[in-house]
Amino acid sequence: MNARTNKPEAYTNGAEVHTPSFIDGHSVDIPILKLLKEDGSLYPNAELPELDQAKAEKVYRAFVFHRVLDERMTAAQRQGRISFYMTALGEEATTVGGAAALAPQDMIMAQYREQGCLIYRGFALTDFMNQMFSNEKDLGKGRQMPIHYGSNKLNYMTISSPLGTQIPQAAGYAYGQKLQGKDAVTMCMFGEGAASEGDFHAGLNMAAVHRAPVIFFCRNNGYAISTPSDEQYLGNGIASRGVGYGIKTIRIDGNDVLAVMKAVQFARNYALEQQAPVLIEAMSYRLGAHSTSDDPSGYRSKEEEAKWQAHDPIARFKAWLIHQKWWDEAQDKALFESLREEILAAVKVAEKVAKPPVEDLVTDVYDQVPKHLEKQLSELKEHINKYPEAYPFTAGRF
Amino acid sequence: MAQMNLLQAINNALDIAMAEDDSTLCFGEDVGHFGGVFRATSGLQEKYGKERCFNTPLVEQGIVGFANGLAAQGSRPIAEIQFADYIFPAFDQIVNESAKFRYRSGNEFNVGRMTIRTPYGGGIAGGLYHSQSPEAYFAHTPGLKIVVPRNPYQAKGLLLASIRDNNPVIFFEPKRLYRASVGEVPEDDYQLPIGKAEVINQGNDISLLGWGAQMEVIEKAAELAANAGLSCEVIDLRSILPWDVETVAQSVMKTGRLLISHEAPITGGFAGEIAATIQHECFLHLESPIARVCGVDTPYPLSLEKEHMADHLKIFEAIKRSVHY
Numbered sequence: 001m002n003a004r005t006n007k008p009e010a011y012t013n014g015a016e017v018h019t020p021s022f023i024d025g026h027s028v029d030i031p032i033l034k035l036l037k038e039d040g041s042l043y044p045n046a047e048l049p050e051l052d053q054a055k056a057e058k059v060y061r062a063f064v065f066h067r068v069l070d071e072r073m074t075a076a077q078r079q080g081r082i083s084f085y086m087t088a089l090g091e092e093a094t095t096v097g098g099a100a101a102l103a104p105q106d107m108i109m110a111q112y113r114e115q116g117c118l119i120y121r122g123f124a125l126t127d128f129m130n131q132m133f134s135n136e137k138d139l140g141k142g143r144q145m146p147i148h149y150g151s152n153k154l155n156y157m158t159i160s161s162p163l164g165t166q167i168p169q170a171a172g173y174a175y176g177q178k179l180q181g182k183d184a185v186t187m188c189m190f191g192e193g194a195a196s197e198g199d200f201h202a203g204l205n206m207a208a209v210h211r212a213p214v215i216f217f218c219r220n221n222g223y224a225i226s227t228p229s230d231e232q233y234l235g236n237g238i239a240s241r242g243v244g245y246g247i248k249t250i251r252i253d254g255n256d257v258l259a260v261m262k263a264v265q266f267a268r269n270y271a272l273e274q275q276a277p278v279l280i281e282a283m284s285y286r287l288g289a290h291s292t293s294d295d296p297s298g299y300r301s302k303e304e305e306a307k308w309q310a311h312d313p314i315a316r317f318k319a320w321l322i323h324q325k326w327w328d329e330a331q332d333k334a335l336f337e338s339l340r341e342e343i344l345a346a347v348k349v350a351e352k353v354a355k356p357p358v359e360d361l362v363t364d365v366y367d368q369v370p371k372h373l374e375k376q377l378s379e380l381k382e383h384i385n386k387y388p389e390a391y392p393f394t395a396g397r398f
Numbered sequence: 399m400a401q402m403n404l405l406q407a408i409n410n411a412l413d414i415a416m417a418e419d420d421s422t423l424c425f426g427e428d429v430g431h432f433g434g435v436f437r438a439t440s441g442l443q444e445k446y447g448k449e450r451c452f453n454t455p456l457v458e459q460g461i462v463g464f465a466n467g468l469a470a471q472g473s474r475p476i477a478e479i480q481f482a483d484y485i486f487p488a489f490d491q492i493v494n495e496s497a498k499f500r501y502r503s504g505n506e507f508n509v510g511r512m513t514i515r516t517p518y519g520g521g522i523a524g525g526l527y528h529s530q531s532p533e534a535y536f537a538h539t540p541g542l543k544i545v546v547p548r549n550p551y552q553a554k555g556l557l558l559a560s561i562r563d564n565n566p567v568i569f570f571e572p573k574r575l576y577r578a579s580v581g582e583v584p585e586d587d588y589q590l591p592i593g594k595a596e597v598i599n600q601g602n603d604i605s606l607l608g609w610g611a612q613m614e615v616i617e618k619a620a621e622l623a624a625n626a627g628l629s630c631e632v633i634d635l636r637s638i639l640p641w642d643v644e645t646v647a648q649s650v651m652k653t654g655r656l657l658i659s660h661e662a663p664i665t666g667g668f669a670g671e672i673a674a675t676i677q678h679e680c681f682l683h684l685e686s687p688i689a690r691v692c693g694v695d696t697p698y699p700l701s702l703e704k705e706h707m708a709d710h711l712k713i714f715e716a717i718k719r720s721v722h723y
Contacts, residue, residue, distance in 0.1 A: 107471075141504035150503045157470065158503035162494045168463025169470065169495070176471035179449055180421070186467075198487070202460030209455055210464075364501045365540045367510055367564040370593070370640045 025235025028243060032251045032283065035258040038311065040319025042258075049101065049261035053326050059257060060321055061335065062096045062120040063314045068339040069115070070288070073132065073146075076347055077292040082132050084146045088113045090255070090287030093313035094219045095189070096120045097260030102187055102268060107173055109157040109166040110189040112147055113219070113286075117189070121154045125342065129350030141364070142356040164194040167203030167216070171277070174207065174214035178275050185271045187215040187264070192281075193224025195238045204245045207277040215267045216242070216279045219254060221286035226299040242279030254282030255313040258320070285311065355393035358384065402583040405576045407550035408438045408515070411557040412476065414587050416446050419474055422561070424451045426461055426478030426515075435480055436517060436576055462488035462514065466495050469509035469566070476561060482518035482570060483530045496566040497541030510564040515557070517573035518546075519611050519661055520693075520707060525700035531610075531662040531693075536568055537639045537671065543567040544638035545592055546610035550581045555590030556636065563592055572611035579614075595642035597649065601631035603721055604655035607646060607672065609635040612659055612708065619713035626714075628721055638668055646672065647679040654685035655720050659708045664692035686723035689716045 035046040042048075051059075070087035077085045088095065095116025099108065108117050115128070127139060131149050134142035140150060140158060150158025157173075160166065170188030177184050194200060195218060207214050218238045222229050235241075242249035248270060252259045260282060267278040285308040289296050296305075321327035358381065362373040369377075381398055388395035402410065416422045424439050430453040433440030443451040454461050458479055465475040479485045485492070492514070500508035520529035536542050543565050547553035553571065560567040572579075598613070599620060608616045613634050620630040631649050635641055650656045656676055658669035673688040691708040699706055 109467075139504050139506055140502065143504065144502055148502070150506045152506040158499075158506055160495060160498075160502065162490055165463065165491060165495050168460045168491070169467035171460075172464035172467025172469075172475070173471045174467070175464065176421070176468045176473040179423075179473065198459055199463060199491075202457040202463060205455050205457060206460040206464050210452070364505045364508075366543075367500075367508075372640055372643070 025240045028236050028240050030239050030251050033259045034253040034256055036256045040323050049265050059100050063092050064335050065119050066092050066116050072343045082146050086113055086147050086291045087288040091221055091284045092116050093257035093260050094254045094282045097257040098264050101261040101264030105184040107155045107186040109170045112159050114189050118156055125346045129346045133350040135353035136356045137353055141360045164197035164199035167199045170214045171203050171207035171212045174212035175210055178213050185213045189217045192220040192238050208245045208247050211276045213271040213275050214277045218281045220281055221284045223286050225290045239281040247277050247279045249279040251281045254284030255311045257317050358394040399582045400585050402550045403577050403580045404550045404553050405438050407554040407583050411554045415561045422474040424476045425454050427480045429478050458488040459491050462491035465512045466509045469512035470507050474511040476513045479516040481528050482516040482532050483527045493539045497539045509566055512566045513560050515569045518570040519572050520698050521574040526697045529698035533638050534668045537668050546570045548613040548634050549579045550583045554583055555588050559589040559592050574611045593637045593640045595645040596634045599632035601629040603629045605631045605649040605653045606657050607633045608659045615710050618710035622714040623717045650676055650680045651683045657689040659691040659713055661693050663695045665695050667692050686720045689720050691716045
């Protein structure tokens, strides 16, 4: 971008009018990329993403794993075995498809409903379980609520609860990659609700001005907990914001995994070649509750949910795979069954693993444990020794 | 050794840090060619290029968020917040993100390489929004380090230590002293320890404790006290978090008295934390209650700065009250 084109006089070259009129967000015409029809056939002239049978199968297996994990872990939460869970029902195409279109060295900085990325990247079932059960094998050492995953090895930044904070961070992360000449981009995922936070505006503006190779991926799923999108923003969705920041923007059908993959591959090429940001707005719908603490029947109708059930991204992709003769119903049934067993068995193992040791309370606050924390730990240990029955997870372990 | 003012010492430290590590960056509002409103980054863009020393848009949460991302990626960002009064839009990025990155991820990721520099404090006719000393807000947040230098020599050594420290550091610069404080500063690389207080003056009757620009005021009060026949031990805390309990406690066990002075309002100020800890450590050695001489619990006024400030006279009076308790 030529800096001069940004000066105010550059904007005085538009058509002159001599009676006042407004422009509004809806006058910006934003097309939507769709490749795959509901019945699993392709739109004519649909340009497919780079995808062979092995990759397509990997995407589908991640889908099924995700569905079964969501089903099993919701049940585990209802049984009181874990404290909290968030499903991604209806939105799996955005995350699994997004990860499938990236290279392994690309960083993913997500919000919280993006387990699909980790599933695709091969985060082990035991890693999922250890995190959700906050046991001593959890990579995060049992410090965060369930679903706050992170993996250095898989380039998946640990989730932070405050909304949207990863957005300016992704701009900085990508800028660092750019300065070091890395063959990598950062993909930053968030919901349309998070796009109301100041961090969204801060992050997009920073990335645009400093030309950071970051893909901002908005999962527009229609709800911020219970608040529908028409009570969240006006204008033309989140995509129009990208245009406003001077960021290349594309809107896609977020329930069409082929469109997701195509758009992310397209965006990645642009971000890498041009060393500049891209915004993707994926139109989808959160079929499930916001979390296990939420009951959507209080704010939306069964009819609305049923309408969106028909747009299920997994069913749509499965129909395409069967159409391709890359998959069949018998395989499908077997996959669901084996995953259900595997996940149930993993739950039983993870819940028996010990809680983290008491030392983990004071490590990682700083690079080294400072004196005042050492002192507080030793006082705590003394106290635990006095009342061991009150601290069953840690007593007798130091 | 060279004569440098506090700004030149900071600029010199940044220059050394950028020269030694290609991944070190300086950025913030007007930080690029202009060199920052106070010119702390003068000449760095010319020397290291626009990619490593640059202006950002006016967005503090963006600046710190960007720094968090850079640090998580492995770069060494040094972000400038133009005035400490404007650090609050970035509060969430600092206390929920910078401070907790390593802990929440089980050290899968950390932002330890980042440093936030920001000018703080009054005495420059800055009024409500160019005079605040917000260190206490951050001192309540585990995971941060907070450093405040008092003169050019300290500024260079402590800033280099902050930049190289593997934890996020907020480095508060006493802007009243930016040009007013001039001293001998080695041109070579050196570091001063973070978390270690410095006893500036030995004394027997009372320990006086402060940090940053307030040290100048405290030293002036100690002079008045000396003329009145009182011997003050003067300590510069230098690091607010973690802070050097041991040095302060040792001094108080010797003198039996402690006075803490800071610019920020007294209620909830860091002096309260120190007083509680020292009371615990030194209870049987104390000859009088621990005294606090701090700012008034009002916003920082433009016209009545002198009245608002914990000046040398207020401190002198408090010393006498303490010694004659």
